Amino acid sequence: MDRPSHLSVIVDLDPSRWTALNLPQFISNLLAFLNAHIAAKHENTLAVFGAFPAKSVMLYSSLDPVTDVPPSDANSYPPFKLVDSTVATRITRELELIADDDLEGWWFLSSQLVCPPISVVSAPVALVGALTKALCYINRLTIENNAATANSGDQSLEPVALPDPRILILSVSPDLTSSYIPVMNSIFSAQKLKVTIDACQISGSENVFLQQATHLTGGSYICAERQDALLQYLTMALLPPPSVRKTIAVPTQDKIDFRATCFCHKNIVDIGFVCSVCLSIFCQPVPVCSTCRTKFPIKTLQRLNSSRPPLLSSPSSASAPGRTPPPSSSARPSTTPRPPATPSTGGDQRQLPRSAVNGHAVGQ
Amino acid sequence: MPAPVRKEEEQKSDTPTHHALLPFLQVQSANALSRLYQSPSSCLSIFRLLAPVERQIVMNLLWLESAMTPSTLSAWVTPEGQSLYDESLVTLTKLHILHNYPAKLALNSTFKSSLRQALTGGGTSGSFGVPAERDEKRLPLDVEGLDSYALERWETILHFMVSSGTGQNPTRPSPGVLYLLQRSGLMGTHHGSLPQITSAGFQFLLHQSHAQLWNLLLQYLHMAEERQMDLVEVLSFLFMLSTMELGKEYSTEHLSQTQKAMLEDLRDYGLLWQRRPNSRRFSPTRLATTLTSSSPDLPSSTGASSSGFIVLETNYRVYAYTDNPLQTAILNLFVSLKYRFPNLVVGSITRDSVKKALNNGISADQASGMALSLGRTLTTRAVPVDHQLSDHPCSPTDAEELQDQVRLWELEKNRMKSQEGFLYTAFASQADYEFVLNYAKQLDVVLWENSQKRCFFGSLEGHANIRSFIERRSGGGG
Numbered sequence A: 001m002d003r004p005s006h007l008s009v010i011v012d013l014d015p016s017r018w019t020a021l022n023l024p025q026f027i028s029n030l031l032a033f034l035n036a037h038i039a040a041k042h043e044n045t046l047a048v049f050g051a052f053p054a055k056s057v058m059l060y061s062s063l064d065p066v067t068d069v070p071p072s073d074a075n076s077y078p079p080f081k082l083v084d085s086t087v088a089t090r091i092t093r094e095l096e097l098i099a100d101d102d103l104e105g106w107w108f109l110s111s112q113l114v115c116p117p118i119s120v121v122s123a124p125v126a127l128v129g130a131l132t133k134a135l136c137y138i139n140r141l142t143i144e145n146n147a148a149t150a151n152s153g154d155q156s157l158e159p160v161a162l163p164d165p166r167i168l169i170l171s172v173s174p175d176l177t178s179s180y181i182p183v184m185n186s187i188f189s190a191q192k193l194k195v196t197i198d199a200c201q202i203s204g205s206e207n208v209f210l211q212q213a214t215h216l217t218g219g220s221y222i223c224a225e226r227q228d229a230l231l232q233y234l235t236m237a238l239l240p241p242p243s244v245r246k247t248i249a250v251p252t253q254d255k256i257d258f259r260a261t262c263f264c265h266k267n268i269v270d271i272g273f274v275c276s277v278c279l280s281i282f283c284q285p286v287p288v289c290s291t292c293r294t295k296f297p298i299k300t301l302q303r304l305n306s307s308r309p310p311l312l313s314s315p316s317s318a319s320a321p322g323r324t325p326p327p328s329s330s331a332r333p334s335t336t337p338r339p340p341a342t343p344s345t346g347g348d349q350r351q352l353p354r355s356a357v358n359g360h361a362v363g364q
Numbered sequence B: 001m002p003a004p005v006r007k008e009e010e011q012k013s014d015t016p017t018h019h020a021l022l023p024f025l026q027v028q029s030a031n032a033l034s035r036l037y038q039s040p041s042s043c044l045s046i047f048r049l050l051a052p053v054e055r056q057i058v059m060n061l062l063w064l065e066s067a068m069t070p071s072t073l074s075a076w077v078t079p080e081g082q083s084l085y086d087e088s089l090v091t092l093t094k095l096h097i098l099h100n101y102p103a104k105l106a107l108n109s110t111f112k113s114s115l116r117q118a119l120t121g122g123g124t125s126g127s128f129g130v131p132a133e134r135d136e137k138r139l140p141l142d143v144e145g146l147d148s149y150a151l152e153r154w155e156t157i158l159h160f161m162v163s164s165g166t167g168q169n170p171t172r173p174s175p176g177v178l179y180l181l182q183r184s185g186l187m188g189t190h191h192g193s194l195p196q197i198t199s200a201g202f203q204f205l206l207h208q209s210h211a212q213l214w215n216l217l218l219q220y221l222h223m224a225e226e227r228q229m230d231l232v233e234v235l236s237f238l239f240m241l242s243t244m245e246l247g248k249e250y251s252t253e254h255l256s257q258t259q260k261a262m263l264e265d266l267r268d269y270g271l272l273w274q275r276r277p278n279s280r281r282f283s284p285t286r287l288a289t290t291l292t293s294s295s296p297d298l299p300s301s302t303g304a305s306s307s308g309f310i311v312l313e314t315n316y317r318v319y320a321y322t323d324n325p326l327q328t329a330i331l332n333l334f335v336s337l338k339y340r341f342p343n344l345v346v347g348s349i350t351r352d353s354v355k356k357a358l359n360n361g362i363s364a365d366q367a368s369g370m371a372l373s374l375g376r377t378l379t380t381r382a383v384p385v386d387h388q389l390s391d392h393p394c395s396p397t398d399a400e401e402l403q404d405q406v407r408l409w410e411l412e413k414n415r416m417k418s419q420e421g422f423l424y425t426a427f428a429s430q431a432d433y434e435f436v437l438n439y440a441k442q443l444d445v446v447l448w449e450n451s452q453k454r455c456f457f458g459s460l461e462g463h464a465n466i467r468s469f470i471e472r473r474s475g476g477g478g
Helices: A023-040 A078-103 A127-152 A177-193 A208-217 A227-238 A298-307 A356-363 B003-014 B021-026 B030-036 B040-049 B052-062 B070-074 B082-094 B109-120 B143-162 B175-183 B199-206 B209-226 B231-242 B257-269 B325-332 B351-359 B364-368 B370-380 B396-413 B430-443 B460-477
Strands: A006-012 A045-052 A055-061 A165-171 A196-201 A221-223 B281-284 B310-312 B317-320 B336-340 B345-348 B421-424 B446-450 B455-459
Touching (some): A006 A023, A023 A078, A023 A227, A023 B040, A023 B052, A127 A177, A165 A208, A177 A196, A196 A208, A208 A221, A221 A227, B021 B082, B199 B209, B231 B257, B325 B336, B325 B345
Parallel strands (some): A006 A045, A196 A221
Antiparallel strands (some): A045 A055, B310 B317
């Protein structure tokens, strides 16, 4: 099936992470990858989003009207040149802005791609923001696409989803536990839009949330073990559109870490305690659900506390990140929902379950 | 989009169809191809013409320095995709893109370096076209101007084909185009009369405009071979055009002699625009820049109403809401038109009108698909078509009914069937006759027999056997 496909790439550009890595080399690999996507088909569309500390920016969209055309030369294909120059200049500009803000003009910055030192950038990277923007963008494309094809007067045809929309996340950051709920919400929107999410962890440890995102949307997750082979990783595993993956398979996870984060301390938990009313997850038995204010009987609490594994039996307060147990390597969901505590008589049930998200996350 | 077209697309997706140009490239010599692969723009364009799986194989190998063992890549192939994958490798080998297969998996080194260069930019090949200096006095034609120019040229060709032999006198395309049309068998002349559309030409009209263009260009390439033009230069110029930017002017200075000669031909087809025939700059039109894309990006039809639809009643009356002369002319091929209004053409499909179309040399297959092609023809002209009854919503059965009727009319025409063969007669005795006849029946070559007259008629392919049988018999017996 030879149909055009859409690709939205989200690049994690946390300057503090990139100091240890070779950013210029990564950018040139990225550009070659983007060009390969456009090269495959004249009608392929592309959008690039950058996730910066506390900020997400759309770096390039192939549907945007071209404003500053790079001078054409005889040795390069104009669309490639446009992507390359737009993406590279915008990344440089954004990184300079960050550096300027944080350093108060203290560092001299050339027009080269530079990374400010670690200490200055502390805000978490806005990966979720970029993901949401990418989803909104695809949604807009789908609507426009439908509007364009709906004028045939034949209303019986169902709205045509955009062919093969994909999101590729190139991440360098570890899991940001506070963003668990927004990530899950994004995953469910992606499922609804029939968007495949692919992810590549370029450095650092495995990213649990991205693993879950790719698994739930049928995408591919890879962890680039060798920096110098990044382009080959990208090309082989993440370039083929879903239709080609039926013939040439791409690596998927056989082991997925399905753990969720608790709502109270945003820790990734092995054993969670789920509110029977709103399905919120807690790392320890709580007398009152913080989400829906349901009160649980003291007996249930005692029973739950006594049945916890001895290692974790002492409920500590805000637990340090180090306390999180190592990732379980079972494909089986490891968030074991305990038998739900019966809500106390007349437990406040006015509030509806918060969202389907929590239910799904636990029900895996 | 109407149902018939949708159906066709699904069929296409099941069997990967190759682009029309690839078979032509496959028969070229390895030497010619590797000269062609020296140009990054050609590599990029050929890459685009490949099927999706073939493209992925190329990309997988593109950035590798050393060859891969075939088993490494085939480990990635799913069991269902195995046959498709093997076919893809064969195609790539035939195109000489894969080198040394099946011993090793590696790209042709020329192709590899050129495609790399295309993706990363740089180099000094100049294969993407040298832009012309901006001339303030004579500004280039804008995109709309180029579109209408291309459309005018292209529709002139189609219109000429459609209205040939109908007594109308449409604008004649240039002699070069006329020659190409006749040379390619899309139009033929009978006894020195005006060229008439042939069966192949009718088939051509039913194609998507993109396929039509490639069809003509392929004929052009065949002709270029005969005219002793350097095929590599012709091809690389076409590919260069396909990677150029719409609305920009390019300089002719760096073109070779062959390519300069091509400018005139391509101008006639509407692929590029020049202010004056000997101008030193040219602008590619949308027809050229979308050569390697698969969708028909032809600018939509002329006139204000670029969209319209057809109402087909069960009494074979046709109401076509269009004001495009080309569409009207195509309809006129098999519909007898009754009234013509500014935006509406009314006609009916009758036995006579279909017979007229059949007499124009349209073959059986084309005729049986005519009812559907009626819709398809118009869709290719970017007109959303809706088959529907005048009073209740469309059902595909109407189209089928019509199709059956057309087929019946077509059968009427073919009451007589001719077949070449031999009449065996003057057998000495009834026994002789029956003996030979039985033998012929075993071979299944008897077309007609008459035992009273002791003769039968056998088809051409059985003759040698029957003859030797009779000879052996008479030889053995006598």
